[in-house]
Amino acid sequence: MIALVLVAQIIGASANTPAPTFIVVRDGQLTTSVPVTINNGEPSVRADVLMKAMKGMLITSTNLHFTLALPRARMDLIDGIPFAKLDTLTVPLTRAPQVRGGQLYLPFQFVSEVIPRYGGGYSYDIAQGELRTSAPNSVVSAPAPRITPSPSVASAPAPRVSPSAAQPPVRKPPVTKPPARKLVVIDAGHGGPDRGMTGPIGTAPWFTEKDVTLSVAMKLATVLRARGVDVLMTRTSDTLIALSDRGRIANSNHGDVFISIHCNAPGSNTAAGAREHGFETYFLAEAKTEDERRVQDMENESVKFETGANASKGDPLSFIITDMAQNEHLRESSDLAQTIQQGLIDVHPGPNRGVQQANFAVLRGSYMPAVLIEIGFGSNQSEATYLSDQSNQRALARNIAESIVAYLAHYESRIGGAR
Numbered sequence: 001m002i003a004l005v006l007v008a009q010i011i012g013a014s015a016n017t018p019a020p021t022f023i024v025v026r027d028g029q030l031t032t033s034v035p036v037t038i039n040n041g042e043p044s045v046r047a048d049v050l051m052k053a054m055k056g057m058l059i060t061s062t063n064l065h066f067t068l069a070l071p072r073a074r075m076d077l078i079d080g081i082p083f084a085k086l087d088t089l090t091v092p093l094t095r096a097p098q099v100r101g102g103q104l105y106l107p108f109q110f111v112s113e114v115i116p117r118y119g120g121g122y123s124y125d126i127a128q129g130e131l132r133t134s135a136p137n138s139v140v141s142a143p144a145p146r147i148t149p150s151p152s153v154a155s156a157p158a159p160r161v162s163p164s165a166a167q168p169p170v171r172k173p174p175v176t177k178p179p180a181r182k183l184v185v186i187d188a189g190h191g192g193p194d195r196g197m198t199g200p201i202g203t204a205p206w207f208t209e210k211d212v213t214l215s216v217a218m219k220l221a222t223v224l225r226a227r228g229v230d231v232l233m234t235r236t237s238d239t240l241i242a243l244s245d246r247g248r249i250a251n252s253n254h255g256d257v258f259i260s261i262h263c264n265a266p267g268s269n270t271a272a273g274a275r276e277h278g279f280e281t282y283f284l285a286e287a288k289t290e291d292e293r294r295v296q297d298m299e300n301e302s303v304k305f306e307t308g309a310n311a312s313k314g315d316p317l318s319f320i321i322t323d324m325a326q327n328e329h330l331r332e333s334s335d336l337a338q339t340i341q342q343g344l345i346d347v348h349p350g351p352n353r354g355v356q357q358a359n360f361a362v363l364r365g366s367y368m369p370a371v372l373i374e375i376g377f378g379s380n381q382s383e384a385t386y387l388s389d390q391s392n393q394r395a396l397a398r399n400i401a402e403s404i405v406a407y408l409a410h411y412e413s414r415i416g417g418a419r
């Protein structure tokens, strides 16, 4: 990576820690220069250059989300947002990281304060302008990095820290928790004045989404409890729970998984719309297709029934932090959605409309793997009949419960039961 073409300047006195024109990343005898550039009068470093020098990696996700994957730490960032997310910790930054010319720039404070404090074994020497590795690379008990450094970086000679610079590595005892019962939060979509969709199309409406979602949710809870899983329901009666509160309920009770159950309806009440049927499972992400956006907007409509008292205040900061926390669970949510959708093929007449992604308000507030299941179209005459049948509801509930149990077992084995 050729980065020295960047113009480096002396910084003004505005930063907390004076920044040099470049910093040296030192790992024993191996040193790498990383230029410090001035953008809008503020010193900053290019994230990809810094990560390479530190044997880490910059991961670019959608929505201007970035992850700095260091050998022993991960930090999530969003372009223009002055916060870094580290596991459960949200660290305020003096300046927001910014994308310019297609590159992510980190405020200099990242080098001088954030990485030394949270990066997993680095110190910053202000006098020398040096960022040093201060812990051996082979910390066995450290969590396995999910991303390996690029081969060119990994194959570089890596002499160990010289005795004078070495500090005893900080070895935190591994955080272990006795194997706990799992808690599944079940959210019956809609409720109270928010009836959800009604159907079927072309008849006097006799199918009401809020009733069917509650009925299936109750049956799902019964099966899960019988399988030894703890269950928390966001509602057990015909009441309105604000979308933002549904996630909050899940979080404050430390749920392991969040399942929201809904019934689908097409975009228009046409004859073609009436024929739409099948099941789909959503996980949280930006909606990618027109159809995903339609379902997203339909389910987010519930917000209009919420009073100011329990609706989200729309505080931008809380949204950002929520967004970042959920981002960590994207992969798990996607896996869970996949497991549930695959399972339903065995019991649901179909068709299988696949795993979808959308930005549901109800999923947004939950800090855990979260999915939304559209168990079928209440707008379709025969599917409305199918979904209203108690034994069919039991079969769906049993099937979804099996998928959740399988997912939890798989998840447990993947993370070694350490969480």
Ligand SMILES: [Zn+2]
Pocket (backbone or CB within 6 Å): 189, 190, 196, 197, 209, 261, 262, 263, 298, 299
């Ligand atoms: Zn719904």
